Amino acid sequence: MLLSQVMGDACTRSSIKVVVGAQHGLAQRSGSISAHVRIGDAYSPLIAYGTADLIIAMDATEALRYVEYLKQGGTVVMNSRMMHPPLETAPIVKNRQEKLTYVTLEQVKEQLGKVAGRVIDIDAEKVAAEAGNPRTENVVLLGAASALSGFPIQSEPLKESVRRVVPERAVDANLKAFILGQQMV
């Protein structure tokens, strides 16, 4: 949600047309949540299936969850961290003799590779810790995405929007996270 706000704000201040379809409500209770950012000439707040240029995912599992939106050959920038939901843990615990396992990063990457042209996974948790604030994982990923060739928003307006959107006490760490993220690509 924060990233879509940052990108929307940066587009507006760079005079680039933008519409963001956000999600609030029930999904915010540790459920899966997505925002669609449409930059340029677009009307609908929702991206059409098979047409997204880029997916930025805070969790590798979530990149795959929305793969229907990605265009063939599109790019994925994702956190290598995977938060395994209670619903994935419960059957492992209940059927312990079966030695079930969680889905792995490699499995997710393999599936994504069947649509994506490029999958970039970043240990954003580690980079965020380096930036001095573990809550900056999302901005690490935004920094990485902004370093891709063809990314439509310049770094400076993005950084300015980060400054405007995040709480004042977290600005420095977020800007550092952005720069460290850029260096990951």
Next chain:
Amino acid sequence: MLCNEAVARAVLESDAKVTAFYPGSPTSEILDTLYLLSADYPDLKMEISSNEKVALETVAGASMAGVRSFTSMKSVGLNVASDTFYTLGYTGVNGGCVLLVADDPHAHSSQSEQDGRFFAPTGHVPMLEPSTPQEAYEMARYAFDLSERHKILTVIRTTTRVNHQYAPVEVGEVKRTPFQKRNWRDVKRPYFTLSETARRLKGEALEKLMKIEAEFDSSPFNKIVNGEGRIGVITSGVSYLHTMDAADALSVKPHILKLGTTHPLPKKLIVDFITKLDTVLIVEELLPYLEQSIKAIAKDADCGLKILGKESGHLGYVGEYNVAVVSKALSSVYGVNSPIDYEAVLAKAVELKSVIPKRLPVFCAGCPHRGTLWALQQAIKGTDYVLNNDIGCYSMLQLEPYNLTDMMICMGAGQGISSGMQHVVNDRVIALIGDSTLFHAGLPALVNAVHNGHNYTLFILDNSVTAMTGQQPNPGSDFGPNKVTEIDIEAVVKGIGVKNVTKIDAFDPKPNVETMKKAISQEGVNVVISVGPCALWNDRKKRAAKITIIPNKVGKETCKSIYACVRDFYCPAIQLDMETRQTAIQTDICNGCMVCAKLCPVSAISSTGGA
């Protein structure tokens, strides 16, 4: 700007003086924004009401006394307020009085896909429907003016995908006037209906609507996008945006009439539009409101038009639309193929996704409900019961992995349904309700149950705020946009006459099991109040007060992989270490509520990692 923020901005610019709300997705951010703003504008009265009916009455009363006023609610909220709404359609208002009602196609955060558009024609009030944040802002500004000129309540109808759209919005200036008290004698006119008065007022309302229809025929909110050929589309709201993208993707150019004033419909404008066409596709989510109206208009105009939409099978009645849905309908009308086979893309995605688990919404780390519901699951083991749930975060009890709800209808229904069931079933009848929902619609049912001597156990889950919609205050909260009096739930329940009332600590689950068992087994109306603050709200409060949140850790030496911290508990901060198969706590998610530590039989969990 978020669409909901743009609406709040319009309310401020329109110099509305009294606003009142009960929160509900997808409208809650209107309330949240005005809550924040009201601190800076002492001439703006902003209240959080106990329910939508009271909110509508509050703003209607202010309007009758001569000032501009505003409320917003979700469509099922207008059901609650509808008794008041329908009579206001007869009496009219005085100061500009605007009601925003938001539908939730797809039932993202609602119990139904109700189509709120039908309120306007049946309530004899005008309705505007925006597509974008800019339009929502402009329509809200206009709605105050329209309402005031015609002395008629004015409805703005949105849907989730409109409310939750962010886009640049060009706004005007905020020029507030001082709040002036007035004398009733200066603004006085009758606001009551009965018999002959009711019939007269209904006639007057319909006359007003005829004048408004003439105004709508030339309204800039109805827009024609000229295309080619004899095929057209009539649409409104977010469906217009999907249509524009779908037409572009298919490289077809239908004539498009985008309606912004959807009651009364601008008949003259519609007739002018359709007489130039052979075929028109009606694109609207939910019920065929426009479709059936336009069929009637076309029949009167006798223009031999072919009207396609839901009733022809081109579009569906269920779920929300998107570019793929509209594209399918348009490609069928034009007999062209879509450059992207959306169904194939979706089918491939479903296959690719088969390796990942579902990620359904769950109770947050540190949520008081998790402890309460862990205890409840233990307390009902071996008992035949029926569990009647209600609307709030605890509604999630119906989802996997709990699957623990027999009934959930609407705000406050859990108790009324329990009253009916206890007459019939042999089982123990259990009802759940949150603090906010209790104040909203639960109290009349509790009065009824005590008065009629019913048998059920009511669990009141008191987390101090209206948590699901964004942790807004409710009558039980000790804070709010104004100086508030905190209503004591225990005193209210006892005051109603409930004999068996127990208060428990949500974060101490083990001893609560026996308390719950006792309550469930007793005859009469039993109330258990489980108290613990909402984690999202409380953590925010702690961070603001610079109180460090200390997460828990699992001791590698002490953990014996018993999984008592997982079973029936399901905290999103707890997952397994696949190498050791021990549990591991994600310290950036854990809020240190200590409940899992209390459940661990070998004391493997603490802030330092084990005993």
